[in-house]
Amino acid sequence: MKLTEEEKIIAVETTQQILAGVDRQNRGQLIPVLQKVQEKLGYVPQVTMEKVANHFAVPAVDVYGVITFYNQFRLTPPGKNQVKICMGTACHMRGAHIIQEAWERRLNITVGETTRDREYSLERVACVGCCTMAPVVVINEEVHGKMTPTRVDGLLFAHQLDKQKAKEGNADNEQ
Amino acid sequence: MAEKVTITIDGRTVSAEAGEMLLWAALDNGIYIPHLCADREDKENPAASCRLCFVEVQGRPVPVPACTLPVSEGLVINTRSERVDGLVAAAFELLMSNHKLDCKNCPANGNCELQRIAKERKLRLKPKNLPVLERNLPVDNSVAGLVYDPNKCVLCGRCVRACRRGGNAVLGFTRRGYDRVVTTFGDVPLAESGCSGCGECAGACPVGAFSVQK
Structure with a gap:
């Protein structure tokens, strides 16, 4: 996914701030530094x-190795709406991977990615x-149980309706 | 010059340098122990990740990897036992369960450590008890003269170390578990990674994952 120029500048500045004063010899600080950046x-x-x-x-490939090794990175x-698909034992047995595929197909992204418009990001959780x-699927802090692929469509549709309504509401206020 | 010690391997008395890892002492004396990840040029930090070089040490309750065992005076070693063979067979079968087996068209055919181990220990290249899982990762031939087929990789890490010694340190391990793979920063093709095409990785690879294209 392509970052905007603005995002790149913010990223560079934040990294420099966090790295300032960190001992170059102390490689044990590698993960704490990455965690602070992510925070x-x-x-x-x-x-x-x-x-x-x-x-x-x-x-650089070693840092990339660390980032891809740990799930927390x-x-x-992240998108405006973070969709978290539960992959716990019960959800797994009840077809969580089917739900995951439904989200991936609908949003046209794979797990760990964010849609182009930055509206949704998809992740797997325990x-x-x-x-x-x-x-179960958790969208932001809201829990949705007994998911089916049709309910994925329903949730996305409801969300789009809400958005449209909010837009119209704003337009009304302006008039 | 380091002190010489006398050890016994499979009933043969051999002399070796004190503190040298047993694996190298055995290989130098013509005694074969299967090994993939061990690296002669990096004796300080043996990876001990391939789990193929197990030996029995007299006085130790369980088999130990030969690549992490420094030799000392009077050490008595057996390179084969039921337990060693069991461990090696299991480790080898696991390795082969996601190795793309295509010896006929493989550039390493005839010069492959896996083939050698299978021959020496009378193991099958094709796993008997495990299904073969195909990863279907794309082959990278972006750098002229070099081919990288991650499907044949056994994750020994020799190429990663060789790349750091002789190349531009573009290779490294990423991801975890079954998805673990040797790749470049950001998973870009080798040509975009700053690879110099030195071919150190192909020289280090014990199998046909990295190879020089004719």
Whole structure:
């Protein structure tokens, strides 16, 4: 996914701020630095990985290796609506992968990515704690149980309607 | 010059340098122990990840990897036992369960560590108990003269180390578990990664994953 120029500048500045004062010899700081970047930006962009690798004098591919090894790191900016598909045991047994495929097909992205308009991002999570409602999807903080591919369509449609209404509401207020 | 010690491997008395890893001492004396990840040029940090070089040490309760065992005076080693063979067979079968088996068209045919191990230990190249999982990863031939087929990779890490010694350090391990793969920063093709095309990786690869294109 392509980042805007503005995002790149913010990423570079944030990284430099966080790296300032970090001991170049202390490679143990690599993960804490990456975590701080993610805390600030919500993801770890490529420019950050290159800068961090340079700072600690390790090959950039090693930093990339760390980022792809740990689930907690994101490579793409999160969307306005974060769709989390539960992959816990109960949800798995009740066909969570079918739900995942439905979202991927509908949003035209794969897990870990964000749609081009930055509206939705898709991720897999471990158990969210309401196994009786399996398979479960959490959109932002809202829990949706007993998911089916048709309900995926329904949720997206409802969301689009809400958005349209909000837009019209704004237009009415302006008049 | 390091101190010489005398050890016994499979009933044969051999002399080796004290502190040298057993694997190298055995290989230098013509005793074959299967190995993939071990690297002669990086003796300090053996990866010990391929789990193929197990040996029995007299006085130790369980088999140990030969690549992490420094030799000491009077060490008695057996390179084969039921337990060793079981461990090696299991590790080898797991490796072969996601190795693209295409010996006939493989550039490493005849010069492949996997073929050698299978021959020496009378193991099958095609797994008997496990299904073969195909990863279908794209082959990278973007750099002239070099072909990288990740489907044949056994994740020994020799290319990664070779790339750091002789190349531009563009190769590294990424991802985790079954998805673990040797790749470049951002998964870009080798040609875009700053690869110099030195071919160190092809020289280091024990199988046909990295090869020089004729």
